[in-house]
Amino acid sequence: xxxxxxxxxxxxxxxxxxxxxxxxxxxxxxxxxxxxxxxxxxxxxxxxxxxxxxxxxxxxxxxxxxxxxxxxxxxxxxxxxxxxxxxxxxxxxxxxxxxxxxxxxxxxxxxxxxxxxxxxxxxxxxxxxxxxxxxxxxxxxxxxxxxxxxxxxxxxxxxxxxxxxxxxxxxxxxxxxxxxxxxxxxxxxxxxxxxxxxxxxxxxxxxxxxxxxxxxxxxxxxxxxxxxxxxxxxxxxxxxxxxxxxxxxxxxxxxxxxxxxxxxxxxxxxxxxxxxxxxxxxxxxxxxxxxxxxxxxxxxxxxxxxxxxxxxxxxxxxxxxxxxxxxxxxxxxxxxxxxxxxxxxxxxxxxxxxxxxxxxxxxxxxxxxxxxxxxxxxxxxxxxxxxxxxxxxxxxxxxxxxxxxxxxxxxxxxxxxxxxxxxxxxxxxxxxxxxxxxxxxxxxxxxxxxxxxxxxxxxxxxxxxxxxxxxxxxxxxxxxxxxxxxxxxxxxxxxxxxxxxxxxxxxxxxxxxx
Numbered sequence: 001x002x003x004x005x006x007x008x009x010x011x012x013x014x015x016x017x018x019x020x021x022x023x024x025x026x027x028x029x030x031x032x033x034x035x036x037x038x039x040x041x042x043x044x045x046x047x048x049x050x051x052x053x054x055x056x057x058x059x060x061x062x063x064x065x066x067x068x069x070x071x072x073x074x075x076x077x078x079x080x081x082x083x084x085x086x087x088x089x090x091x092x093x094x095x096x097x098x099x100x101x102x103x104x105x106x107x108x109x110x111x112x113x114x115x116x117x118x119x120x121x122x123x124x125x126x127x128x129x130x131x132x133x134x135x136x137x138x139x140x141x142x143x144x145x146x147x148x149x150x151x152x153x154x155x156x157x158x159x160x161x162x163x164x165x166x167x168x169x170x171x172x173x174x175x176x177x178x179x180x181x182x183x184x185x186x187x188x189x190x191x192x193x194x195x196x197x198x199x200x201x202x203x204x205x206x207x208x209x210x211x212x213x214x215x216x217x218x219x220x221x222x223x224x225x226x227x228x229x230x231x232x233x234x235x236x237x238x239x240x241x242x243x244x245x246x247x248x249x250x251x252x253x254x255x256x257x258x259x260x261x262x263x264x265x266x267x268x269x270x271x272x273x274x275x276x277x278x279x280x281x282x283x284x285x286x287x288x289x290x291x292x293x294x295x296x297x298x299x300x301x302x303x304x305x306x307x308x309x310x311x312x313x314x315x316x317x318x319x320x321x322x323x324x325x326x327x328x329x330x331x332x333x334x335x336x337x338x339x340x341x342x343x344x345x346x347x348x349x350x351x352x353x354x355x356x357x358x359x360x361x362x363x364x365x366x367x368x369x370x371x372x373x374x375x376x377x378x379x380x381x382x383x384x385x386x387x388x389x390x391x392x393x394x395x396x397x398x399x400x401x402x403x404x405x406x407x408x409x410x411x412x413x414x415x416x417x418x419x420x421x422x423x424x425x426x427x428x429x430x431x432x433x434x435x436x437x438x439x440x441x442x443x444x445x446x447x448x449x450x451x452x453x454x455x456x457x458x459x460x461x462x463x464x465x466x467x468x469x470x471x472x473x474x475x476x477x478x479x480x481x482x483x484x485x486x487x488x489x490x491x492x493x494x495x496x497x498x499x500x501x502x503x504x505x506x507x508x509x510x511x512x513x514x
Contacts, residue, residue, distance in 0.1 A: 012056050015049050015249040019064060019221055022047060026195060026219045028089055030067040035089050046214055048202065048222040048240040051251030052271075053474040054264045057223045060251070061198055062109050064221075065093055068196065076194060077112045077168075090194045092117050092217070096204040098366045100436030102389045104200055111200065116361065118190055118212055127183030130156075134163040134172055150177055170363075174392055190216060197221070201436045203228040203238050210239045227271075227470050229432055230460065237460055262291045267474050270466045277453035277465060281446070284482050294480050299487035300443060302328045305427040306341055306495055307372075308439040310483070311472045312428055313448035319404045321428040321445070324488045326403075329495045335414050336373045336401065339495040341426035342385070343433075344369040348400060349419050360397065364390035365421055368433065373401075374497050381417030386500045393500070397421050431472045442476035444469070446484050 008016060020030055022045045027038040051057050069075060073089045093111040095101040104111035123131070126146050132138030143151045155176035162168070162175040197217035199205070202224030205213075214220055222240050230238050240248065269275065269283055288294045300310055305325050312318050331337050346367045349357050364387045365371070374384040374394075383399040398420025402411035411424075428445075449472070453465035473480055 008060075009056065009251075011249070011251045012060050015060060015251065016064065018249060019047060019049075022219055022221075023068065023196065026089075028068060028071055028073055028196065030064070030071050033067075033071045035072050044214065044218045046220045046222070046243060046247065048224060048243055048248045049251065050224055050226050050240065050248055052225055052227050053267050053470075054261070055251035057225070057251060058104070058107060058109075058200070061093070061104075061200060061223050062107065065091070065109055065198065073196070075110050076117070077110060089196070091196045091198070092194055093198045093200070094213075095200045095436065096209070097201070097368050097436045098364060099368050099370070100201040100204070102364070103436065103438055106389070113366070114199070114209060114213065115366075117194075118216070122185045124183040124185055130159070130173070131169050134159065134169055148178065171392065193218065195219060199223065201225075202240055204231060204435055205239045206231045207239060227267075227462075227467065228435060229467050229471055241460075262287050262294050263473055263476050263480050266294070266480070267470050270470050275466075277450055280469065281482075281484075288482070293478060295482065297443075297481050297483050298485045299489040300324075300445070300483050301481065302488055302491040303493060304441060304443055304481070306339055307499075308441050308443065309341065309343075309370075309426055309434070310428040310443045310445050311431050311434050311475060312445045313431055313452050313468050315430060316406070317445060317448050318428045318430060320406055321488070322404065322425045323406055325427040326425075328488055328491055331495075333412070336383075337495055338373065338375050339497045340373045342371045342373055342401065342423040343426040343429060344371060345402070345422040345424045347421050360395075360421060363387060363392065363395055365395060365397065368436075370426055370437075371423070372497055372500060374500075381420065383423075386497065399423060431468050434475050435471055438475055438477050440477050441479040441481065442472070443481040443483055444472040446482055447486055 023030055025039045025043060025045070027036045029036060049057055049060060065075070068091050071089075073091045076090045076092045093104065093109055094114045094117060095104060095111050096114055098113055101111040101113050126148060129138065129141045129146065133140050140156065143153050143156055155178075159172040159176040163172040166172075193216050195217070196219045197213055198221050199213065200223045202222035203226070205222070205224075224238065224240050226238065226241075228238075266280075266284060266287060270280065284294065285296055288296045300321065302325055305321075310321050312321065326340075329337065329340075331340065344365055344367055347357050347360055347365070360366070365385075370388040372386040372388065374386055376382065377384050377396040379398075381398055382396050383401065384394070384396045385399075387393045387395060398417035400413065400416040400420055400422040402413055402422065402424055404411045404424070449465050449469050452468050453463065455464070457464040459467055
């Protein structure tokens, strides 16, 4: 194994060896750290690594990624792919959503979204020169010969320093005062195949996505949690369940127990077929008496909702909690106040504005992104936002903000641009939409889980309430609040955005003037 040896468990080691063999057939020898011609041209392999929370899937993916890179394979991102060569091998680490990809990036894995690999931009030659240089595939260009207004050697130095730290071409260009979308001359559906794809959060894949990925990647490895919720419309079945049994590897041992994690203990208690909802709540109460990382609360904490949404099952519950949150913070009905959380619900731009769409996506503003409202922009219909987890979080964009109300079909829209990014309020989200995300502290609205238990619904042979509870509590990294009553506690402090670090004014001014 390349790099520092890792103490794998037996099931991890078996999965690593199986994937190593598949990579070797594809011409990538991670044991010897070498690239060779594929053993069987045209061979296609799809494998799955399955395990519940804490079983070591992310560690295994990360170590495989490191070993593949050390063997000389180029990691492809949505930013830039580099030049095609006959002797080149490529790896893409993918996730179904930007939220899931950002979780991997925070752990040092160079992940991007499936969408941004399936569709690729056509770039201007000047962009190619800069991108090739940053990626180590070309010599440093001379700023005065590129013909780009305002570009200096000092700006190229800033771009190089940023790329070394973050491996992002658009981010490096932003550090140089440029926008990658300015260099896009068109878009195309990918037709050129890549070599290896690692896909995290594979429980969220649908059949069409899997088919597209299998067409692009001759060697495809899915990493998924069989206890999570299947995509809507899939009948409760996940795509990896249809693979032959010999192509599915199972991780059983729980690894994230170094700190005796009580949250994972609760998640794994749900696998007991005899456990009912009342017994599960009793376990939570007993755990809370012993460990401060688990709290049984009679009401929702309105202060936490500003940065960590309450997780619910029913959409009606979500709307009621959002309305209660806004009332508790004294937010007016016809406008937003600084610090209110929002969730991007998509970008509504015409086809001719695809460059602008790419610019927003490169800044992390795609469907499902969590943002904080800072205030109105300088132009009518614009909002100043902080994008959670983005390298340059401050943006000002044309916005369509929708605030849903109890008993009303149509959402209230306090203000809106003609076209732009659409947002829903983010103080509460459904458990389905929370998949792929994690927060330090998570509040789970237990009355909704109880309602799912009362319904008697099942999914893939499991009671739905157990799947909902499993996904919800495993979104918590360090602390879990199990909310038992339909009540909201008054916030201890006024809503503010003072806690958000402003690391860049560049993206703000650039987007404001766009």
